[in-house]
Amino acid sequence: IQQVFKQLFYMINAVALNNLLLRKDVCSWSTGMQLRFNISQLEEWLHGKNLQQSEAAQTLEPLIQAAQLLQLKKKTSEDAEAICSLCTSLTTQQIVKILNLYTPVNEFEERVTVAFIRNIQKHLQDRNDPQQLLLDFKHMFPVLFPFNPSSITMDSIHLPASLNLDFLNKV
Secondary structure: OHHHHHHHHHHHHHHHHHHHHHOHHHOOHHHHHHHHHHHHHHHHHHHHOOOHHHOOHHHHHHHHHHHHHHHOOOOOHHHHHHHHHHOOOOOHHHHHHHHHHOOOOOOOOOOOOHHHHHHHHHHHOOOOOOOOOOOOOOOOOOOOOOOOOOOOOHHHOOOOHHHOOOOOOOO
16 A cells, blocks of 8 residues: 555656746746645645654655746845756756746736746756656656565375375375
8 A cells, every 4th residue: 555655746746846937937946835735634644644654755855856946046146056956856957847837826926037947957067967857757666566475384284185296295
């Protein structure tokens, strides 16, 4: 059950983040607020179902960081440093793409300046990020089956003659 929810939450993360990276109309402060609220609801649900150890919440980390990126101030060099230290699960390409797509919804917000984006790129130039922008939503985590040893010892097993296994010898 834990592995199923980890996979499901990864798919939610991948589809939501990919939509964020491809659609300018959803890259705004209010979308960041809505995403963070929805993610917290998912985290509370996991906690309520006692699935915290499933690592499902950790698969949402890139989406959480993208939501926080949409909510942070994006003006000063200190803001750039804060973004760089916060967004460790996002690649440089993803951070820059979100900042480029950021669209102010009201008059209190401003577009992200090109100088600020270049500052971010300068801060992140030493990262060894993969060169992919979108997440692979078809990625499958390996299924792990726990080993539960049997309490029955092999020498106590009786093989019926009807199985025609006379060639087996007990050692």
